[in-house]
Amino acid sequence: MAGEVNEGVVGDTAKLMMHRLIVRMVRRDPSLVERAKIAHARQADQFVDWPFVREWEELLALPTKELASRLVSRDREMVRLRNSSPFYLAEGVDFGGYDARVRLRRAARRIVERGLATDQHATPRGP
16 A cells, blocks of 8 residues: 555664764763673674674774764665664663653654655656
8 A cells, every 4th residue: 555654664763763862962972982882792792793793893983973974874784783773772871761762653653654745745757
């Protein structure tokens, strides 16, 4: 059915929103990156040989400004990597309880729905 909301897209949008909030936190407190590195080390022990481990090591080694830019990038690589973000597990990162997460998910859904509505009203272009 045309216009149906893809739950995967809603989840990706919610993760992007969370990483935008994380970037704000990093700008206020750059030591959050060090705490993400600690969380990542725990992940690395658990997921030895998984590609995301090396990819996050490379990201976390970037200068803070460049890391912040990558965290909110919409490219496919970052959409995928946000699924395993060490920032979710870093000390000091808290998106609130269940109710806050539900609100975040609902906001992501509204964003996706607005995008679908805009796409449906767009005028098709000719060749």
